[in-house]
Amino acid sequence: MAARIPTQKKILNAAEMLFSRDGFEQTSLRQITQEAGVNLASVNYHFGSKKALIQAVMARYLVVFMPVLEEQLKLAEQQSELKTEELFKRFKIPLAKLTEVNKHGPDIFLRLLGFAYSEIQGHLRKYTQQEFGEVLQHLMALLKRANPHLDEQQMFWRLHFILGAAVFAQVSGQALIEIAEAEFNQKVGAQDVIDHLIPFVSGGLEEA
Amino acid sequence: MAARIPTQKKILNAAEMLFSRDGFEQTSLRQITQEAGVNLASVNYHFGSKKALIQAVMARYLVVFMPVLEEQLKLAEQQSELKTEELFKRFKIPLAKLTEVNKHGPDIFLRLLGFAYSEIQGHLRKYTQQEFGEVLQHLMALLKRANPHLDEQQMFWRLHFILGAAVFAQVSGQALIEIAEAEFNQKVGAQDVIDHLIPFVSGGLEEA
DNA sequence: GCATGATTTAAACATGCGTTTAATCTAATT
DNA sequence: AATTAGATTAAACGCATGTTTAAATCATGC
Structure with a gap:
């Protein structure tokens, strides 16, 4: 027993935990390797660089998330009437699928994605744009169909x-969730945040 | 002629330019002092630390912005009917006032503020919260009055x-503005972004 | 059981950061 | 003109980062 976990997976797991908690730039390879219980140099040995490790961490989720999202958008496309809120709600399905990667997969992935966009590292922006570009354009086209009253500029912004x-x-997220939990005396998950977010962005987008 | 500019002001101007362009963490004291044409050590001599320099840069705008915003909120408070969008529009007055500090004051200040909130440096969060906390609570109370259909949790999120x-x-901002200008063939300022933002957030907030 | 290639290890490397030091220069005061 | 307090300077300090090196260890196939 005590199935041996390969070094690469140990690194990925530790990196994922720290990245999603503190962000990519804020997490050092020394923290990661210590948490993983492996040697500092093994990151560069197995992944080549910190950049490549970041992309590997993202990839574990993207390969699950992306196809399911694309599938959902295709389904939405086939419908005659297209409502904004319904379109956003479809994000919940590929997100839920991430529990297959990790029990807290949806939470983790969303936080990783948040850091990926907020930390303006060129390579990450390029990478996510490369991974997401097509699907995002697909989404944009559908949103335009659902909101013909908006012009290009309004839609863009x-x-x-x-x-x-x-x-x-x-x-x-985590800081806000803790405040919210203390304030309202109830447990709050990332999923709940999404449920608050969807009507907000729908209302904002549709506004005349 | 060629009125001599004191070292402190040279540092503040260079720091402001670089901070608003690249962010606080991304900007080093070596960049700042080189841009300002002063010695590296003079930042610590005149300001004590990088943290203090950041706060000094923010302060030049906050001391102008805050009183005018508070004044606007007080005016709004006195009105019988309180509309969400009108409330947000009142931000434009203190913002416009910042042209008195610098021709591009509004743009610069908004970007600095954006970095202040997105870079999770404890001391900055504490500082802005300290400066902004009261006014933000004031705004929150007014928004509640304008949107009695929302419960505490919805409002919070x-x-x-x-x-x-x-x-x-x-x-x-700058990256997006450049994309938008190329896409729509017209000049875009930070003020224009605000004009797009106001109906969006108003619609999102009001959504049932 | 040994040879070989993959992995792990400890140590050093190179770089960049904010900060500090101590000497030098400047300008106003006595 | 000498003194003195303030301002500027070049250099170094201490620390943390990602990366590289070269030796030691491990595991696998013959």
């Missing part, structure tokens, strides 16, 4: 505001 | 989403 609200909610 | 959208818009 509002989409980025939405992104900002979502990212900020995740990055400030 | 939506306010933070709004903050996120605003912060993100400013931090990603």
